Structures are given as C-alpha cells and as structure tokens.
Amino acid sequence: MQGSPEPRPLDFARGLPRKQETSDTHMATPTPRPSTSNGPVTFQRQGDVCVVTIDNPPVNALGVDVRRGLAAAIDAAEADSGAKAVLIVGAGRNFIAGADIREFGQAPQQPSLPEVCLKIENCTKPVIAAIHGAALGGGLEIALSAHYRLAAPTAKLGLPEVALGLLPGSGGTQRAPRLIGVKPALELMLSGRHAGAKEALSLGLVDRLGTEADARAEGLAYAQERVAANAPVRRTREATGLADKDAARAALDAARADTAKKSRGLFSPMKIIEAVEGALTLPFDEGMALERQLFLQCIDSPQRAGLIHAFFAEREVLKAPETRSATPRALTSAGIVGGGTMGAGIAVAMLDAGLPVTMVERDDTQLARGRANVEKVYDGLIAKGRMTPEAKAAVMARFSGSTSYDAFANVDIVVEAVFEEMGVKKAVFAELDRVCKKGAVLATNTSYLDIDEIAASISRPQDVVGLHFFSPANIMKLLEIVVPAKVSADVVATGFELAKKLKKVPVRAGVCDGFIGNRILAVYRQAADHMMEDGASPYDIDAAVRNFGYPMGPFQVSDLAGGDIGWATRKRKAATRDPQARYVQVADRICERGWFGQKTQRGYYLYPEGARTGVPDPEVLAIIDAERVRAGITPRTFTEEEIMRRYMAAMVNEGANVVLQRIALRPLDVDVTFLYGYGFPRHRGGPMKYADTVGLPKVLADIREFAKEDPIFWKPSPLLVELVERGADFASLNQSE
Ligand code: 3HC
Ligand code: NAI
Numbered sequence: 001m002q003g004s005p006e007p008r009p010l011d012f013a014r015g016l017p018r019k020q021e022t023s024d025t026h027m028a029t030p031t032p033r034p035s036t037s038n039g040p041v042t043f044q045r046q047g048d049v050c051v052v053t054i055d056n057p058p059v060n061a062l063g064v065d066v067r068r069g070l071a072a073a074i075d076a077a078e079a080d081s082g083a084k085a086v087l088i089v090g091a092g093r094n095f096i097a098g099a100d101i102r103e104f105g106q107a108p109q110q111p112s113l114p115e116v117c118l119k120i121e122n123c124t125k126p127v128i129a130a131i132h133g134a135a136l137g138g139g140l141e142i143a144l145s146a147h148y149r150l151a152a153p154t155a156k157l158g159l160p161e162v163a164l165g166l167l168p169g170s171g172g173t174q175r176a177p178r179l180i181g182v183k184p185a186l187e188l189m190l191s192g193r194h195a196g197a198k199e200a201l202s203l204g205l206v207d208r209l210g211t212e213a214d215a216r217a218e219g220l221a222y223a224q225e226r227v228a229a230n231a232p233v234r235r236t237r238e239a240t241g242l243a244d245k246d247a248a249r250a251a252l253d254a255a256r257a258d259t260a261k262k263s264r265g266l267f268s269p270m271k272i273i274e275a276v277e278g279a280l281t282l283p284f285d286e287g288m289a290l291e292r293q294l295f296l297q298c299i300d301s302p303q304r305a306g307l308i309h310a311f312f313a314e315r316e317v318l319k320a321p322e323t324r325s326a327t328p329r330a331l332t333s334a335g336i337v338g339g340g341t342m343g344a345g346i347a348v349a350m351l352d353a354g355l356p357v358t359m360v361e362r363d364d365t366q367l368a369r370g371r372a373n374v375e376k377v378y379d380g381l382i383a384k385g386r387m388t389p390e391a392k393a394a395v396m397a398r399f400s401g402s403t404s405y406d407a408f409a410n411v412d413i414v415v416e417a418v419f420e421e422m423g424v425k426k427a428v429f430a431e432l433d434r435v436c437k438k439g440a441v442l443a444t445n446t447s448y449l450d451i452d453e454i455a456a457s458i459s460r461p462q463d464v465v466g467l468h469f470f471s472p473a474n475i476m477k478l479l480e481i482v483v484p485a486k487v488s489a490d491v492v493a494t495g496f497e498l499a500k501k502l503k504k505v506p507v508r509a510g511v512c513d514g515f516i517g518n519r520i521l522a523v524y525r526q527a528a529d530h531m532m533e534d535g536a537s538p539y540d541i542d543a544a545v546r547n548f549g550y551p552m553g554p555f556q557v558s559d560l561a562g563g564d565i566g567w568a569t570r571k572r573k574a575a576t577r578d579p580q581a582r583y584v585q586v587a588d589r590i591c592e593r594g595w596f597g598q599k600t601q602r603g604y605y606l607y608p609e610g611a612r613t614g615v616p617d618p619e620v621l622a623i624i625d626a627e628r629v630r631a632g633i634t635p636r637t638f639t640e641e642e643i644m645r646r647y648m649a650a651m652v653n654e655g656a657n658v659v660l661q662r663i664a665l666r667p668l669d670v671d672v673t674f675l676y677g678y679g680f681p682r683h684r685g686g687p688m689k690y691a692d693t694v695g696l697p698k699v700l701a702d703i704r705e706f707a708k709e710d711p712i713f714w715k716p717s718p719l720l721v722e723l724v725e726r727g728a729d730f731a732s733l734n735q736s737e
Pocket of ligand 1 (some may be wrong): 058059061094097098099100101102113132136137138139141160161164166167168169170172312315316
C-alpha cells in the first residue's frame with residue numbers, strides 16, 4: 001500500500017450526496033466493515049469482498065490521486081487475508097470517464113495508469129469491475145485489467161482517445177484485441193464510439209449484464225458468486241482473441257487502407273493500428289512497451305493539444321454569465337416566421353427536438369412552399385431508409401402553418417427568418433409585439449443586421465435576442481446567441497437552453513456587423529480575394545485551405561452558398577465602403593454573368609450537369625487575368641505556405657479584435673465558432689489556438705510585413721500587440737468569466 005496502511009476515516013467533506021447514492025442501503029448482505037479512504041478512492045470489506053469505490057467528481061477521471069488510491073486499495077486487498085475477491089465500482093453517474101485529460105502535457109506523476117492496470121491484472125484474487133455510466137478510455141482499460149466484468153444497463157463503454165489525438169495508452173491496444181479480436185477492437189478505437197451494455201456483452205467486452213442501475217449491489221453479488229465458485233483469476237492478456245492470425249492480419253490491412261483514405265492528416269489513427277499490430281506480432285510486455293512509445297508520440301503531437309483544447313472549449317462556451325445568473329424561461333412550443341432556407345431548417349431542428357412548431361408566412365403560396373421545404377427534409381430521410389413514413393407523419397402532426405400572426409398567441413419562443421432587410425424585420429417584430437404572450441422570447445436569425453435597432457423598435461426590448469443558426473439549420477451544430485444591450489439575462493439563458501434541446505453548440509456573441517463568425521469571415525475572405533488578384537488562382541487557394549484541413553476552400557463554399565447573396569450585400573454596402581480600401585471586383589464580374597455557383601452550374605468552378613464537385617473554369621481564370629490588367633497588377637506566385645500565412649493572419653487578427661471589443665467573451669469562443677460553423681480543422685483547435693501554436697510574435701510579424709503593401713487592410717489588432725508585448729498568449733484570456 002502506498003503511504004500509510006493505517007485505515008483512515010471516510011472523507012465526508014466531499015460528494016456527500018454521491019456517497020448516499022451508492023450507500024450500503026442497497027446491500028442485502030453482509031454487514032460492511034469500516035471504510036478506508038485513500039483520497040478519492042475508498043475501500044471497505046463486505047464479507048469476503050473488498051469493495052473499492054472511486055469517487056472523484058465530476059466523472060471519476062483517473063487523476064494521480066485516483067491512481068495512487070487504486071494501487072493502495074489493491075495492495076490492501078492482497079494483504080487482507082479475509083478478502084477473497086475485489087470489486088471496483090464508481091460513485092456517482094459513471095464508472096470512470098478515463099484518464100484525467102487535464103494532466104496531459106504536464107509532468108508525469110507516479111504511478112502511471114499502465115502500472116495501475118498491471119497491478120490490477122496481476123492481483124492474485126479475482127477482481128471484478130461493475131460498470132455503470134461511462135467506462136471510457138482509461139476507464140475501460142481499468143475494467144479490461146480486471147478479471148470479470150459486469151455492465152449495468154446504463155453502461156457505455158468505449159476507447160475514444162482518437163478524438164483527443166491519442167491512442168488507448170494503458171494496455172487498451174493490447175488487451176482489447178486479445179479479448180474481443182482485432183476487427184471489433186480496431187473499430188472501437190478508430191471510431192471512438194461508445195458501445196451500450198448489450199453490445200458490450202455481445203462483443204465479449206463484458207461477461208454479464210446487470211438488470212438494474214445499481215451496479216454496486218449487482219457487482220457485489222457477482223463477486224460473491226465468483227468466490228463461492230472458487231473462480232480463478234482470469235487475465236485478459238492471456239485471452240485468445242488473436243488465435244485466428246489470418247483474420248487479424250486481414251482486419252489490420254483493411255483498417256490501414258480505410259484509415260489512409262478517411263483520416264486525412266490525422267496522426268493518431270495510424271498509430272492505433274501500429275499499436276494493435278504489436279498485439280499480434282509481439283509478446284504482451286513488448287506490445288505494452290510499443291503502445292507506450294506510440295502513446296508518447298501522440299501526447300507530443302500538436303494535434304493532441306488542438307483536440308484537447310477543442311474538448312474543453314466546447315464545454316466552456318456553455319458557461320456564459322447569463323447561464324449562471326438566470327433561469328431559462330419555459331420552452332414548450334415554438335413559432336417560426338418565414339419558411340425559406342433558414343426558416344424551414346430551423347423548423348426541422350425544433351421538430352426534431354420534440355417541440356410543436358407553428359410557421360407563419362406571407363401568403364398561402366409561400367406557406368405551402370415553407371411546409372414543402374420542411375417535408376423535403378423528411379422525404380430525403382425516407383428515401384435513404386433513415387425514417388419511416390409513419391414517423392414522418394408523427395413529426396408533421398406537430399407542425400402547423402398560418403398566414404396570421406395570431407397563431408403565435410401562445411408560443412413560448414418565436415424565431416424570425418424573413419428577408420435580410422431592416423424594414424421587413426421591424427414590421428415582423430411589430431406584429432410579434434402585438435400578438436405574442438407576455439414573456440415570450442422573440443428571436444431574430446439575422447446574419448448582419450443591428451439587433452439593438454430591432455429591439456428598440458418594439459415595446460419589449462428585454463425579450464429580443466439573436467439566434468443565429470447556420471445553413472442547413474437542422475444539421476449545422478453552431479448557434480450564435482447574440483446578446484443585445486437591453487435583453488434580460490433569462491432570455492439569453494433560454495437561448496442556451498434551446499441550444500441544448502436542439503443538440504447545438506451555443507456561443508455567446510455581441511451585436512456587431514456579422515457577430516463573431518461572419519464578421520471574421522468577411523475579413524479573411526477579403527485576404528483570399530487579394531491573393532487571387534495578386535496571382536494565386538481560386539483553385540490554388542482552395543487547395544491550400546483544404547490541405548490545411550478544411551473540408552472545402554472559400555471559393556468552393558461561395559459556390560455552394562450561392563454567389564448572389566454576397567453580391568447583394570456588396571451592392572448594399574457599396575456606398576459606405578472606404579474608397580481608399582482595396583476592392584477586388586472578380587466576384588462581381590462572375591455574378592454579372594449570372595454565375596452564382598452550384599445552383600447555376602457555374603461559379604468559380606464549372607458544375608457540368610449538376611455535379612456537386614466543380615472543375616476549374618478557364619473562363620474564370622481569364623476574367624481574373626483581365627481584372628489584374630485593369631487593376632495594374634503584375635501577378636506573382638504564392639506557395640501554399642504563403643497563402644495560409646495570409647489567410648490565417650487575417651482570421652486571427654480579426655478574431656483578436658472581436659475579443660477586444662467583447663463581441664466574443666474569450667478567444668475560445670472564437671475557436672468554437674469556427675470549429676462548429678465554418679469547418680475549421682478540429683485537430684488545430686480553432687484559429688486562436690492555432691495562433692498560440694504558431695506563436696503570437698510570428699503572427700504579428702506577418703501582419704506587419706503584409707501591412708507594408710496594404711496598411712489599410714493589415715492593421716495589427718491592439719490586443720495582439722498587447723499580448724505580444726506582455727509575452728502572453730490567447731490561452732491566458734480563456735479563463736471562464
Ligand atoms: N478528464 C478530466 N475532466 C473530464 C474528463 C476527463 N476524462 N471527462 C469529463 N471531464 C469534465 C468535463 O470537462 C466537465 O468539466 P466542467 O464541468 O468543469 O466543464 C465535466 O467533467 C463533466 O463532463 P461533461 O459535461 O462532458 O459531462 P457529460 O455527463 O455530458 O458526459 C462523459 C460525461 C461522457 C464522460 C464525457 O465527459 C466524456 O466523454 N468525457 C471524456 C471521455 C474520454 O475521452 N476519455 C478518454 C480520456 S483519454 C484516456 O483515457 C487515455 C488513456 O488511454 C491512457
Ligand atoms: P429565404 O429568402 O430563403 O427565406 C425568407 C422567407 O421569408 C421567404 O420564404 C419569405 O416568403 C418569407 N418572408 C418574407 N417576409 C415575410 C413576412 N413579412 N412574413 C412572413 N414571411 C416572410 O431567406 P433565408 O436564406 O432563409 O434567410 C432568412 C434570414 O436568415 C435572413 O435574415 C438571413 O440573413 C438569415 N440567415 C441566412 C443564412 C443562409 O445561409 N441563407 C444563414 C444564417 C442566417
């Protein structure tokens with residue numbers, strides 16, 4: 001036992017309610033002895049079973065204290081002649097969620113998790129793991145090191161390390177294939193998905209299914225049964241899942257080919273395959289050494305840092321000030337104004353979340369079109385076999401339409417998605433002010449318009465909020481919650497609550513032209529246009545952006561969204577544009593020809609016969625050449641690296657301005673916006689995390705260099721300058737508000 005073997009009293013200071021959840025009131029037999037606590041791990045003999053409980057809120061992550069406590073508990077059980085078996089359980093809602101992710105990248109502390117797993121596996125008394133809730137990553141690896149496993153109906157088991165840029169690093173790559181075979185083990189590790197209790201049983205990951213949620217009681221009964229049967233210890237490293245070498249080899253080859261195709265640029269998936277191959281070709285101890293070596297390579301990879309940043313950032317965005325200070329209003333029914341692209345998508349998102357939805361349109365024809373837009377989504381699912389006609393009918397029973405605003409008299413929330421014109425929006429809000437019940441949340445999906453002005457135009461500005469969905473609104477995860485000056489905190493909190501219901505990722509944004517995402521997009525899109533006029537083709541730029549990790553480049557996105565939308569915005573803003581600022585006219589020349597992208601079979605690319613993937617268009621290149629001549633520019637070449645330096649510098653600089661002006665609360669809010677709304681590669685963590693990785697002095701030096709050519713466009717953000725002067729980074733601003 002590590003430290004003192006003296007039993008210490010149970011630690012009542014922490015997590016009392018959780019102690020009650022797993023208290024002995026569930027136990028029929030036998031009388032428990034006093035518990036011994038070792039920080040977050042307590043052990044207590046019940047009859048001849050030593051029950052080891054991990055109680056490390058919120059999710060029983062395997063931090064250093066848990067590892068020490070587990071090791072000590074196994075030592076104590078070995079030393080206790082009265083203990084004939086060991087039961088490991090988790091307190092609270094989970095067994096163990098895995099290694100403590102916050103420890104990665106810090107100095108390692110002993111004992112390591114592989115050592116703890118080995119100690120469990122080497123225990124001379126049968127060890128039983130009783131799993132409820134999450135047994136993920138290192139949590140499942142602890143369970144795999146036990147000799148017998150029981151899963152409660154709530155259990156979810158998985159090896160999701162790949163999502164963090166890692167591989168299972170505590171024997172998972174060696175034990176899982178031996179237990180369940182290479183193919184299913186690889187599938188779990190490469191997908192990172194969670195398997196439910198029944199599936200875990202059929203895979204052979206667990207030996208028995210529990211019948212109720214009380215894993216501790218059922219685990220204890222299972223352990224007592226093992227003792228009564230004189231069951232031997234049964235070590236996973238001796239399991240026979242690798243007996244069929246040919247099948248194992250074929251599974252490895254198939255996974256390698258598939259991963260090469262699908263995991264473009266990701267580091268850890270191939271390392272996972274390499275480690276699992278070690279299970280096939282090496283003795284266990286050598287396989288473990290290989291796994292450790294590959295795990296450390298993953299730990300050192302910048303992708304690990306980016307992915308773990310993304311993991312925490314997407315949880316931090318939920319902690320906006322209003323979600324802490326206010327209680328959301330009721331959310332049991334919704335109204336949508338407008339049944340176009342966005343209104344229909346938002347209606348589907350609401351219906352999918354189980355809400356009844358009322359849509360209001362201008363007239364019967366538009367209403368029928370709005371309804372058809374909604375039905376089209378479900379018909380698509382039916383065509384793909386992902387929905388039955390009966391299920392569609394059940395969903396559509398919750399949908400109603402009207403051409404009268406009076407239909408909104410009783411709804412809890414209305415989202416407006418009509419044309420992007422201030423006059424039209426204000427007229428709609430006047431109607432909402434007239435008909436909606438007191439306390440209804442009145443939301444606008446505007447992309448750019450001043451929500452303070454919309455709010456000020458009605459009698460209840462405290463109820464007006466921006467809910468900026470992204471297209472297609474039923475699919476895209478991002479929801480910008482735009483907070484005007486007069487809105488009440490509980491309305492903002494209701495926006496976050498709605499996001500949760502819709503399974504979206506909410507980011508709090510302030511009011512400005514384009515909020516967080518579109519405002520920053522407008523700037524780096526201009527940087528791309530400048531490069532296009534200076535000599536890079538749109539195809540070069542798209543390729544560089546894709547090779548950086550985006551699914552599409554900016555010109556492909558423009559073709560997908562439709563060039564006419566941006567064209568209309570540019571025309572609207574022409575009068576207020578700084579005449580000194582550089583303005584690239586290529587997009588206007590393309591739109592003037594009626595080439596709006598995919599929907600017209602032509603934009604920056606050609607889309608022969610409605611193809612979704614475009615091919616380069618020599619006529620577009622000729623237009624660009626002509627524009628260069630008109631602007632007096634001699635084209636030069638750009639390397640991919642130069643393209644990305646400019647693209648990212650523009651994005652990061654505007655990101656810094658957005659944080660400085662409190663449009664985004666923290667740099668991480670910008671990161672999450674780009675990860676979930678703009679296809680930013682997750683393994684880079686988001687633009688602000690990327691800037692920290694590159695180094696802010698380098699980004700600032702780039703901007704200053706580019707400013708020599710165009711000082712109006714390239715103005716270093718005062719926040720960036722200040723951080724560089726202080727030797728600080730964006731991460732230092734990421735503490736929760
Ligand atoms: N380490 C540290 N903190 C963790 C954590 C972990 N493994 N898992 C969750 N947390 C934290 C979250 O950051 C959050 O903190 P906050 O309240 O301060 O924001 C809190 O626990 C609750 O998490 P969720 O909000 O995600 O809670 P849910 O109930 O929605 O989900 C869960 C629970 C399914 C366990 C989910 O948290 C999860 O998927 N966690 C990560 C699991 C994982 O990736 N495990 C593998 C880790 S790597 C590993 O084990 C390496 C090993 O092979 C060596
Ligand atoms: P759209 O043109 O497809 O749909 C607008 C709908 O509003 C039409 O069906 C129209 O009949 C209806 N409408 C107009 N005036 C109305 C009124 N007074 N009462 C009731 N219905 C009325 O437009 P889209 O693309 O759906 O955009 C809607 C809003 O969403 C705009 O504010 C836009 O800026 C915003 N937005 C658009 C995104 C996109 O990718 N299209 C993304 C995010 C926000």
